[in-house]
Amino acid sequence: METKISLRLYVTGHTPNSERAIANMQSICKNELEGRYDLIIIDVLERPQLAEDEKILATPTLIKALPPPLARVIGDLSNTEKVLLGLSMTDLTQEHKKQGGHRK
């Protein structure tokens, strides 16, 4: 039994950073998380109150709400290793990869 990873990505409209972050996030989700996630993308230009509630300063910001602990990563997520490190999911994905490797 695995808990789904709940992720929220805060971006600002269609700025290059936002576009890159969304693309990078999608590829990380596909390659590393393989369906074990819920991803919500929030445009703070449209929903500023949500950014206020989460005290988002910099964009893009990725928040992992579940499983605990709560973790934040800022930036366009171009450095995959750091993203996983920031979400404290390196062990998790490595384990998963190993299993995936066996399956192959």
Added chain:
Amino acid sequence: MSGKKNSSQISKLETGITGFDFVAGGGLPKGRTTLLAGTAGSAKTVFAAEFIAQGIRKAKENGVFVTFEESPADICRNMKGLGWDIERWVAEGKFAFVDASPDIGSQPVTAGDWDFGALVARIEHAVNKVNAKRVAMDSLGAIFTQFDDGARVRHELFRVASALKNMNVTSILTAERIHEYGEIARFGVEEFVADNVIILRNALEHEKRRRTLEILKFRGCSHQKGEYPFTILPGTGIVVIPLSAMELQQKSSNIRITSGNVELDKMCGGGFFRDSIILVSGATGNGKTLMATEFIAGGVKNGERCLLLAFEESREQLIRNATGWGFDYEQMEKEGKLKFVCEYPETAGLEDHLIKIRAEIDEFKPNRLVVDSLSALERVSSIKGFREFVIGLTSFIKHGEVAGLFTATTPTLMGGTSITETHISTITDSIILLRYVEMYGEMRRGLTVLKMRGSRHDKDIREYTIDGTGMHIGKPFRDITGIISGSPTRIQQGELGRISELFEEEKVGV
């Protein structure tokens, strides 16, 4: 006040902060961003919060407070002491916080490029929500501790600043300084809000903290130059004292008032002028307080109201002293003609004393004011601070057409000038010197009117005595020189000459 002189294309926004708008030539440049830099404890947050608070209270302009340091709850609590109910304003939709204070324990990991897009969006959202005209951001230094990449933070702050310009708001950004006199702000933040810079200082001078405000620059606008002292009062907030910006435009009257001593009135050519400042200087025990007492009694006798600010003696001591000279202070107080304000000078800084004195004058509306003694106040301040205090007080009481009598103590028994005197003699209209004169192994007392602006006055050094009915001014000293310099010498002349002089006193005139 001449706030509107020489106004260029850039208009000013009245902040409502007491005294500041005058120093700033009308207020902050409208629609622009001003950097407010200061060391720790220099009241940056108070100034920023008051900028918003006074907008709501006085100008019906709503505001947004962006906090990078303290939490909104802390700010609400701290500002309550100054009389601002921020929580209520938030509930009424007049005040909005953008909370960017750091979360303890969640340092985000950086993975790639980022910007302050969310912050800008949140500020914009808050500005629109309350229809804000004012924005304060406190403080920039705290953002740098939240992110590793200083160069990027700086660059992004520049974006925030330009976004603020587009929002059509007048804004204040606060920033830390390390030294009171040195580079404008830490982290080089002044580069992107370089148009307008205000510096708050909290310098330590002679073991006393002295707060000052300086407008370093307002690009394209006029303002007063130099440092202005300010203080923070509970219930009021920041009070800037625009001392050197005060204008010499007091009315001057030719109406004479009595000094309370008939003989002294004669020496002054008919009494003091009604709105003049008189400095009485003398050594300890020389009759300064007595002269002040007669000045008060003379006023009360004519139905005038007198305010006595005593920094050396308590009310009881003053009443006892006055009784010893035959004056009934208690009765005058009962009639509402006399009010005592007795305090140790050490209880507050000079700025606070000045504001308190102003409040007393506004409330009591005296015709005469006595400060006994100025020298006592001087010992709690720096020379500059003291001089500004006297200028501030003088200008204030002159505007109110109040006659002021200040006493100053000379350090030596014989002659010499007091430090007080040298610092403020040019500010006063009249100076009366009281001196001990040693003659034939006896201490006698001499008095002279050294200066009396706008009037003829007696140039003699007159002998006076003090008894149970007050001060009695007698004949001039004729055969003595060097009284004022403190080394009286008798002029050698025949005994006969001296005797004949007793009959013809005006012969050896000056």
